[in-house]
Amino acid sequence: MRRIKLTVAYDGTQYCGWQVQPNGITVQEVLNKALTELLGVQTRTIGASRTDTGVHARGNVAVFDTESRMPASRIAFALNTYLPEDIRVQKSQEVSADFHPRFTSTVKTYEYKILNRTFPDPLRRLDSLFWYGPLDLEKMRRGAEYLEGTHDFRGFASSHLSAENTERTIYETKLWKEEDMIHFRITGNGFLYNMVRIIVGTLMEIGKGDYPPERVLEILEKKDRSLAGATARACGLTLLEIRYPEWENSAENG
Amino acid sequence: MRRIKLTVAYDGTQYCGWQVQPNGITVQEVLNKALTELLGVQTRTIGASRTDTGVHARGNVAVFDTESRMPASRIAFALNTYLPEDIRVQKSQEVSADFHPRFTSTVKTYEYKILNRTFPDPLRRLDSLFWYGPLDLEKMRRGAEYLEGTHDFRGFASSHLSAENTERTIYETKLWKEEDMIHFRITGNGFLYNMVRIIVGTLMEIGKGDYPPERVLEILEKKDRSLAGATARACGLTLLEIRYPEWENSAENG
Numbered sequence: 379m380r381r382i383k384l385t386v387a388y389d390g391t392q393y394c395g396w397q398v399q400p401n402g403i404t405v406q407e408v409l410n411k412a413l414t415e416l417l418g419v420q421t422r423t424i425g426a427s428r429t430d431t432g433v434h435a436r437g438n439v440a441v442f443d444t445e446s447r448m449p450a451s452r453i454a455f456a457l458n459t460y461l462p463e464d465i466r467v468q469k470s471q472e473v474s475a476d477f478h479p480r481f482t483s484t485v486k487t488y489e490y491k492i493l494n495r496t497f498p499d500p501l502r503r504l505d506s507l508f509w510y511g512p513l514d515l516e517k518m519r520r521g522a523e524y525l526e527g528t529h530d531f532r533g534f535a536s537s538h539l540s541a542e543n544t545e546r547t548i549y550e551t552k553l554w555k556e557e558d559m560i561h562f563r564i565t566g567n568g569f570l571y572n573m574v575r576i577i578v579g580t581l582m583e584i585g586k587g588d589y590p591p592e593r594v595l596e597i598l599e600k601k602d603r604s605l606a607g608a609t610a611r612a613c614g615l616t617l618l619e620i621r622y623p624e625w626e627n628s629a630e631n632g
Numbered sequence: 633m634r635r636i637k638l639t640v641a642y643d644g645t646q647y648c649g650w651q652v653q654p655n656g657i658t659v660q661e662v663l664n665k666a667l668t669e670l671l672g673v674q675t676r677t678i679g680a681s682r683t684d685t686g687v688h689a690r691g692n693v694a695v696f697d698t699e700s701r702m703p704a705s706r707i708a709f710a711l712n713t714y715l716p717e718d719i720r721v722q723k724s725q726e727v728s729a730d731f732h733p734r735f736t737s738t739v740k741t742y743e744y745k746i747l748n749r750t751f752p753d754p755l756r757r758l759d760s761l762f763w764y765g766p767l768d769l770e771k772m773r774r775g776a777e778y779l780e781g782t783h784d785f786r787g788f789a790s791s792h793l794s795a796e797n798t799e800r801t802i803y804e805t806k807l808w809k810e811e812d813m814i815h816f817r818i819t820g821n822g823f824l825y826n827m828v829r830i831i832v833g834t835l836m837e838i839g840k841g842d843y844p845p846e847r848v849l850e851i852l853e854k855k856d857r858s859l860a861g862a863t864a865r866a867c868g869l870t871l872l873e874i875r876y877p878e879w880e881n882s883a884e885n886g
Contacts, residue, residue: 389754434755454751464754497708500643500718501688501870505755616755 379543381477383441384409384457389436391613392464397428397568405465406431408450409440412460416447416453426479426620430572432612433506437468437619439479459538477625482557485549485621489566490578490614494547495558506559507614513585515555520591521584522551522562524598525577533581533597534577534606536597545569553581563618572609579607635731636704637695638663638677638711639723643758644688645867646718653683659683659719661692664713670707670825671700679731680874681740681822684826686787688759688865691873693769713787731879739875741819744868746853749812760813761868767839768880769809774845776805778852779831787862788831789824798824798855805879817872827847827865833861 386409398410406425413421426439433548448456453470461467463554491506493499498508525548532544549567554563562581563573582599589607597605638664640663652664662681667675680693702710707724715721745760748751752762779802786798802820809815816835818828834851837843843861851859 387751387754391755413785436753436755439693462754463757466754468751497641497712497722498717498718498720499690501759503717504758519706623634632729 379393379443379445379475380450380506381441381443381475381598382453382471383469383471383477383479383482384442384454386434386438387466387468388434388438389464390432391504391525392427393431393456395429395431396425396435396438402431405435405438406440407524408465412457413442415460416457418446419442419445423595424479427617427618430612436619438587438617439472439620440479441479443475451512473625475603477622479620481625482625483567483622484566485565485623486569487563487618487621488569488574489616489618490562490564491564491616492560492562492582492609492614493558494555494560502559503618505613507611509582511570511586513560513582514587515553515560515585515593518585519553520618521581521589521594521616522553522564522577524563524594525551525590529598530572530601531573531598532581533602533603534573535603536609539566546570568625570590575610575612575613576606576608578610578614581607582610583606583607603628633697633699633729634704635695635697635727636707636727637693637723637727637731637733638708638721639691639814640694641690641720641722642688642692643718644686644860645750645758647685648685649687650679656685659692660694662716662719663773665848666711667696669714670711671698671702673699673840678733678885681871683871687869687871689871693732693874694873695727695731695733696866697729700851705795719784727879731876733874735876735879737878738878739819739822739877741817741872741875742824742828743870743872744816744818744828744864745870746814746816746832746836746868748809748814749781757867759867761865763836765840767814767836768817768841769807769814769839770834771809771841772816772839772844775835776807776818776831777846778845778848779805779818783852784855785824785827785852786855787857788827788834789857790826790830790863792859800824800827806871828869829864830857830862832864832868835855835859835861836864 423440423442450472454467465630491507493506528547550565552563650662677694677696704726706719710724783800804819806817
């Protein structure tokens, strides 16, 4: 039995998120079906990040176990011929049997894009949020910087969050504009449910001048979701990358 | 009666091109319906460029005549609320009654994008052609430069072209790569049916090394479509802009 790690990109627009569920088609379900067709035997993946309905990915990670002797690097090419055009595997590689994609030590990077111009652009509607009004990027950047470090992010999580450890570490935030597209990137060791989207909703209020940048500090301190902005729409959010620093440094991957 | 000029952007993926026709839904048809709903009276547009099935636009141009007293600049905002999300008007302005969008003196710019990497990217599939193999950009650039100037472009036109004047002037070509996306821009006073797509198909053969850059000269000289490359897929082509230099310089628009 071999364990194969897949790096998966998708346009999440038409999917009810990553994880298999009864109420709609999910990315994982389509991937499992394609793998089952390719390998001729029922195959199931374990995913790293359960992205939400409408959220995209350039580098979500999944693993599966197989008896197939197909060269690991060829699986990506073969599998893509069984997938719809809104899902494309970017890489396939063999890993040791104890590699699990939800390792505790992951480093995830998300990007949220805001198209900031007078009119929407049909060709960039897939993976950005449209916003016509002025936004003060410098203030948004200051707000974002307060997120860096280790904090209890309960105030930035969906209120129907189950009881769990809500401490996370944000390693880096970046916010910049290229022509009319604002990019916000955030890297951390994990994210609570809806956390990036609530952060973006809050940064937008800061950009509009409705909140001061220090509102971020207040939310972290009071852990009160009602002080934060609305949950920004899923369409602007993309899971860029998941890294496994310990595993990447191990001999296996050398 | 006032004449209104619209600048229209669309994702052409789902449309049978611009012009109203019996066999499928077109951009112009949807635009006419939205205008008719907005203004409460049957309204028809005249378009500048009859883009083909699957071709996109950031700046196609259309005009219509109306008795409405709605401020011209507001029409774009109002009209967009009646349009599907793959069509968005970018500008609306009043023009004189003799302004016709198919003036002889137009300057059109098209862009063709080629996503050049190992695997397709679902988030950039709307408006680019995917190609995995190596392409020699320097050779493609040399081939493109031979197109500049006034030539008979019959060899770069679809062979079921009706008898007409096939001389056109290309003012400029540009070809560059940004990360894994190749951009090809071409500006001219007009383009024959499928001309940009046949040019791109030819440049791709040059990039692959199957034709020398001088093949472009040979096609121009012999006016022989069979010497050129295949017609590149519509999905990569976007009409960026249509300019009207004489009209723009006139007092009306001053």
